[in-house]
Amino acid sequence: AQSVAQPEDQVNVAEGNPLTVKCTYSVSGNPYLFWYVQYPNRGLQFLLKYITGDNLVKGSYGFEAEFNKSQTSFHLKKPSALVSDSALYFCAVYSSASKIIFGSGTRLSIRP
């Protein structure tokens, strides 16, 4: 069965420190991977995606993610966190064998 896991409900980081939000997946075929961010009372906003090519993908607001095929992971990273990065982050995966599936979300909290 196709699935996406975000193992951490919440991640807490001090401003200026690096952050990582984890995502692992299980799909048949080649995955297309996405990260979205949701601010309070708003819809999801696209951050970045991996389709093919370079495993390190750069996206909006200084975020990047690394596709690791052997570990079936697509962790979201940022070298230096900002308070304004505090939000709910969703990983999503699509493959030709399934419709798009979203993870359960990780709440990122950046303390000043």
Place this chain on the structure above:
Amino acid sequence: DAGVIQSPRHEVTEMGQEVTLRCKPISGHNSLFWYRQTMMRGLELLIYFNNNVPIDDSGMPEDRFSAKMPNASFSTLKIQPSEPRDSAVYFCASSFRGWNTEAFFGQGTRLTVV
């Protein structure tokens, strides 16, 4: 473009009443999605349209839910009759081409059924 536009932003209705949610996708996008978000179940895909045709409605919870897309610029999600367990935030999203391109989400409709 103003993005994906949903209306109303908030809806409070009594159990048993009909509810209609509306969505205007981004011009030029040929795919439209309806999602439901709750604390318990997270983000669930309800239905996916491609070129105004429903492609996958396997996420529609039951016959009380129906969705239409009469043209490329308008879609509706209807619940009839509504029940308290339908209370959620309903999002509409559109993409340029199907599942594998990034989706742009509307601000959502917060539905409360009392």
